[in-house]
Amino acid sequence: MHCFALWRILRYEMNENLSLGRIGGIHVGLNWSLLVIAALIAWSLATGILPLSAPGQPSSAYWVAGVVAAVVYLASLLAHELAHSMVAMRRGVRVEGITLWLFGGVSRFASETSSPGSQALIIFVGPLTSLVLGAVFYLLSIAVGGGAQSGLLPVTLAWLGYLNLVLGVFNLVPAFPLDGGRLLQSLIWLRTGDRVRATSVAARVGMVFAYLLIAYGLATFIFAGNLIGGVWAVFLGWFLLSAARSEEAAGLLRQALSGTTVADVMTPNPVQAPDDTTVENALHGYVLASRHSTFPTHDAGGRLSGLLTMAALKNVAPDARETTLIKQIICPLDSVSTARPADPITNLLGISEGCSEGRTLVVEDGRLVGIISPSDISRLVQRSLAGRSRAPVPSA
Ligand SMILES: [Zn+2]
Secondary structure (H helix, E strand, O other), rough: OOOHHHOOOOOOOOEEEEEEEEEEEEEEOOHHHHHHHHHHHHHHHHHHHHHOOOOOOOHHHHHHHHHHHHHHHHHHHHHHHHHHHHHHOOOOOEEEEEEEEOOEEEEEEEEOOOHHHHHHHHHHHHHHHHHHHHHHHHHHHHHHHOOOOOOOOHHHHHHHHHHHHHHHHHHHHOOOOOOHHHHHEEEEHHHHHHHHHHHHHHHHHHHHHHHHHHHHHHHHHHHHHHHHHHHHHHHHHHHHHHHHHHHHHHHHHHHOOOOOEHHHHHHEEEOOOOOOOOOHHHHHHHHOOOOEEEEEEEEEOOOOOEEHHHHHHHHHOHHHOOOOEHHHOEEEHHOOOEOOOOHHHHHHHOOOOHHHHHOEEEEEOOOEEEEOOOOHHHHHHHHHHHHHHHOOOOOO
């Protein structure tokens, strides 16, 4: 599972609790919910599955195998997301990072591709990675087992193969926000050239799957008395249903905003403040006298260096204002979202907050030409949606 820029306004992603650093230039973090899943996998392998499939070992051996398998499974999830992100980067999409959570992983992209072919490829490599890993673990299991399939190592490897195959196949189910839903959308878009229609058809297919899952959950509960299995299926169905609805709404919003560029929305020629001055000087020089709450900054050479926010200024203790330089507290340029004036405004939907407080700097030929705030975007969205809901006047 992963996200494109528009998708992120839907907030299905979970927050990152623990940073794991950078892999291949991509920031990776995880949410605690994933550790619960990892513990559950280790526990069920160590106390149930492994002792049954490979009997006669001490319980410590089962636990070691269970914990190692859980860690390798998390690494497999990461490989799935890295595949999405690596291909996305190679196709010119800006990748913000990967968060691993309860349902797998989320790759956060700061921009999106306008080519359905690229999008299909970026999506397909995730499940493909899981399927290949699944096959590799199965083959390894056969190789180390030498025909006898009851040793601890071959059984553990076979389980890792199974988990990865399930992950790959589950993600290919054509329902948003699963990879399969997005893949279906890209393929219809590729065939018809109509992105909005592709989104709404894929959303409808996703809804059918969601309703089937809900019906299955209810039937499991009513006819088989399986409360936990039933509740899980209904919950998952509801999740897929709301995801499909949101995806369709986002598609309509994209249609309403199509043709609007960054230049149409930006505040042109914002004041740029020097970053090699002290906080004290900045406060009395321009901050308090201005009605703005953020200030793009330039370095001593006049080059754009980042964004100064009120929050950063407030964090400086009063007695440190004389000694703290603005460049020490700005949100650096590589953490601020940037756009070109001619870019479609839909690229900026769902920009995450971060230290830039959701601001986008508009840059042309290395020069700052404008700034866009989250309220500019939400005003535009409200206007567009209001315009769309007015019924068309029938012409006589
Ligand atoms: Zn995926």
